[in-house]
Amino acid sequence: MTRQExxxxxxxxxxxxxxxxxxxxxxxxxGYFEDAEDDERVMREFGSPEELAQGIVxxxxxxxxxxxxxxxxxxxxxxxxxxxxxxxxxDISVGIAEVVITGEGDDFSVEYRNxxxxxxxxxxSPFGTLCVENxxxxxDFTLFKRRDDGGVNHARVLIKxxxxxxxxxLRVHVDAGSLVTKNVxxxxxxxxxxxxxxxxxxxxxxGGAADLHAGMGHLLYKGKATGLIRVECGMGxxxxxxxxxxxxxxIDAKVGFGSVRLNDIKKNGIGNLECKERKANHFxxxxxxxxxxxxxxxx
Numbered sequence: 001m002t003r004q005e006x007x008x009x010x011x012x013x014x015x016x017x018x019x020x021x022x023x024x025x026x027x028x029x030x031g032y033f034e035d036a037e038d039d040e041r042v043m044r045e046f047g048s049p050e051e052l053a054q055g056i057v058x059x060x061x062x063x064x065x066x067x068x069x070x071x072x073x074x075x076x077x078x079x080x081x082x083x084x085x086x087x088x089x090x091d092i093s094v095g096i097a098e099v100v101i102t103g104e105g106d107d108f109s110v111e112y113r114n115x116x117x118x119x120x121x122x123x124x125s126p127f128g129t130l131c132v133e134n135x136x137x138x139x140d141f142t143l144f145k146r147r148d149d150g151g152v153n154h155a156r157v158l159i160k161x162x163x164x165x166x167x168x169x170l171r172v173h174v175d176a177g178s179l180v181t182k183n184v185x186x187x188x189x190x191x192x193x194x195x196x197x198x199x200x201x202x203x204x205x206x207g208g209a210a211d212l213h214a215g216m217g218h219l220l221y222k223g224k225a226t227g228l229i230r231v232e233c234g235m236g237x238x239x240x241x242x243x244x245x246x247x248x249x250x251i252d253a254k255v256g257f258g259s260v261r262l263n264d265i266k267k268n269g270i271g272n273l274e275c276k277e278r279k280a281n282h283f284x285x286x287x288x289x290x291x292x293x294x295x296x297x298x299x
Contacts, residue, residue: 003039006049013053017060021125025056027089028127031168031189059126079122079132080109084162088128089169094177094198095119097134097155103163103184103204111158120157129169132159134177161186170205174198174217181205186223195219195236214238214290229283233258233290246296250275253285253292260287262294 001009007026014022029052036042046052087108092099097115110122110132121133134157155177163185170188172179178199191210193200195217202221209227212219214236222241231238246263253260253273260267262283267273275282285292 001043003033003042006039006043007033009049010053013049014056017057021060024091024125024127024129025060027169027190035189075114075116076112078109078111080160081107082109082124082130083107084165086124086128087130087167089130089167089171090161091129091131091169091171092159092173092179093131093133094157094172094174094179095134096175096177097157098177099134099157099159099174099179101159101161101179101181101184103165103182104160106162107160108162109160111160113156115155115157119155132157170207172200172202174200191225193219193221197236212238212240226281229281231283231285231287231292231294233285233287233292235289237291238293240294242294242296243299244281244296245298248279249281249283249296250277250279251283251285251294252278253283253287256288258287258290258292260285260292263296 007030010029011022011026014025017025029046033039033042084106092101097120108130112120115134119134121131123131125131134155161184163183165184165186167186167188169190169192170186171192172194174195176197180201181203184204186205188205188207191205191207191212193202193210194213195215197216199217200219203223205221205223207223207225210221210225210229212221212230213232215234217236219236220239220241224243225240229240231240249262251262251265251273252275253267255267255269255271255273257269259269260273265273273285283294
């Protein structure tokens with residue numbers, strides 16, 4: 001049995017779980033296979049997909065997601081603290097809030113303002129995934145009313161993480177809001193970043209394989225990425241500013257009416273960028289009407 005066959009059968013055996021729990025478990029074991037680099041040993045260790053699935057289902061049933069909350073009825077509150085030993089992955093989903101991830105202290109915590117029950121959720125799953133969800137998608141007009149003190153009711157979230165943070169997975173989705181990182185050094189084995197019509201700026205992220213998607217919004221990634229880096233851009237902009245040697249990277253791209261650039265290699269308008277020699281670090285790009293620019297420079 002191949003790794004893919006094993007994981008496909010495992011997915012089938014987990015169908016009694018909610019979809020988000022299935023995906024989290026599969027992502028965890030997919031990463032385990034990649035880290036071990038010995039598929040047969042891993043399959044012997046875990047047993048059959050049916051046996052592994054039984055253990056996963058019982059884990060979710062016996063270890064409920066943890067939520068440590070303190071707050072008030074005026075739209076302000078906190079979640080935390082979660083230790084580095086507890087948190088292995090970050091999964092952040094932003095509707096319309098302004099979110100800042102900052103490297104402060106030794107633990108993970110979440111502070112929010114102008115958000116009410118149902119607008120935000122923070123949980124730690126049995127697999128160590130810290131999920132922060134801002135569920136509001138359509139603006140409530142009271143959100144932008146000017147207050148008596150002259151301020152505005154912007155929804156804000158502050159996510160504090162250790163200044164140097166190691167994760168198995170960093171997943172970020174921004175709908176129409178914004179998310180920025182400040183003063184962080186995040187090492188993540190795998191990265192998924194997606195922006196709809198909002199603004200997503202990940203600075204200080206040092207990852208392995210990455211999947212980056214932009215619809216009509218703006219996505220900026222600064223740091224490092226290795227392995228396979230997939231980039232999809234509709235009508236927005238995706239920018240990567242990476243530390244490294246451009247000679248260690250290759251690229252292929254499909255371009256509509258937009259533009260794709262890797263340092264001095266450029267393609268504007270309809271056509272393809274063909275890869276002559278695929279390297280271990282490879283950009284696979286699809287660009288419609290938007291812009292994708294990739295700058296790789298030694299520091």
